[in-house]
Amino acid sequence: MKINQNNLFIILFLFLVTTTFGVQETFAQFYYDEINHRLTQNPVVCTLEFSDPNLPQANQILVNEAKMAVEDWEKKLSDFTGNPNDWAFDFKVISTKDQQSILFDYDCEITIRFERESPPEERFEYVGYTDLYPFGISDITIFYLELAYVYEEKLIDGQWWNIPVPSHYVNSIDPFVGETLRHELGHSLGLGHIPPDSERSNWDYDSQGIPVGKSIMIEDLEDFPPEGYFEIRPYDVQAVIQWYGDDGFSDPYKFLWESLAGLLVFGGIAAIVVYVTRRRKKGKEI
Numbered sequence: 001m002k003i004n005q006n007n008l009f010i011i012l013f014l015f016l017v018t019t020t021f022g023v024q025e026t027f028a029q030f031y032y033d034e035i036n037h038r039l040t041q042n043p044v045v046c047t048l049e050f051s052d053p054n055l056p057q058a059n060q061i062l063v064n065e066a067k068m069a070v071e072d073w074e075k076k077l078s079d080f081t082g083n084p085n086d087w088a089f090d091f092k093v094i095s096t097k098d099q100q101s102i103l104f105d106y107d108c109e110i111t112i113r114f115e116r117e118s119p120p121e122e123r124f125e126y127v128g129y130t131d132l133y134p135f136g137i138s139d140i141t142i143f144y145l146e147l148a149y150v151y152e153e154k155l156i157d158g159q160w161w162n163i164p165v166p167s168h169y170v171n172s173i174d175p176f177v178g179e180t181l182r183h184e185l186g187h188s189l190g191l192g193h194i195p196p197d198s199e200r201s202n203w204d205y206d207s208q209g210i211p212v213g214k215s216i217m218i219e220d221l222e223d224f225p226p227e228g229y230f231e232i233r234p235y236d237v238q239a240v241i242q243w244y245g246d247d248g249f250s251d252p253y254k255f256l257w258e259s260l261a262g263l264l265v266f267g268g269i270a271a272i273v274v275y276v277t278r279r280r281k282k283g284k285e286i
């Protein structure tokens with residue numbers, strides 16, 4: 001692209017818009033990427049029952065893992081603010097029979113589904129992902145087979161670490177599936193990823209000296225704490241509280257204006273599309 005005066009103006013304008021949004025970002029001090037997603041009421045979390053003939057116990061274990069992940073977020077948010085009602089989640093299991101109905105998830109804000117492996121073209125790239133929709137709706141997909149790793153030695157900050165690199169799947173449940181669930185629920189709550197600042201700052205140490213990820217929202221396997229683990233950190237809890245306010249998501253009218261503004265924008269675009277189409281039709285008639 002050649003840069004003439006017009007282009008320069010557009011670039012400057014985009015830069016200004018970006019900078020303004022950057023400054024207004026509510027939890028900029030926590031360095032989370034912005035995803036602009038927010039629950040509009042106490043969420044109903046629906047976990048979809050499934051059957052896996054190769055791992056018959058998977059359904060029961062994973063539904064329970066999902067429940068524990070939801071309860072972990074709920075407890076940590078409630079403990080921090082001292083009010084459990086403000087951060088209440090409703091946990092539901094949708095039977096395979098009920099999933100036959102096309103409206104099975106009509107009252108679920110968050111839907112969790114489990115699949116054995118990620119698609120071949122994305123193999124080892126994802127252990128889970130979250131699709132975000134307007135009005136605080138989201139769908140979480142978790143790939144639950146255990147990954148086998150090969151370890152590569154890497155010098156970080158003057159110390160040698162064994163860094164795991166995924167190699168293939170094993171027919172057992174990923175021992176880190178609970179961490180993945182907590183991470184994806186973080187997206188459903190409105191948290192983006194924490195970009196790694198430097199190799200060193202991606203983990204802290206717990207009271208036993210074991211490395212623990214500095215945030216549940218770290219994205220890359222490369223940034224995982226070597227020989228350590230992940231959990232929802234006070235850092236993550238504070239970011240959610242800053243995003244919703246101390247009184248949580250219990251008040252369905254709190255973000256009503258935001259939802260209505262979103263609806264108006266969608267409506268506005270729809271109206272413009274309809275308008276343009278009609279004009280074109282008229283043009284053809286002439």
Ligand SMILES: [Zn+2]
Nearest residue numbers: 183187193219
């Ligand atoms: Zn993520």
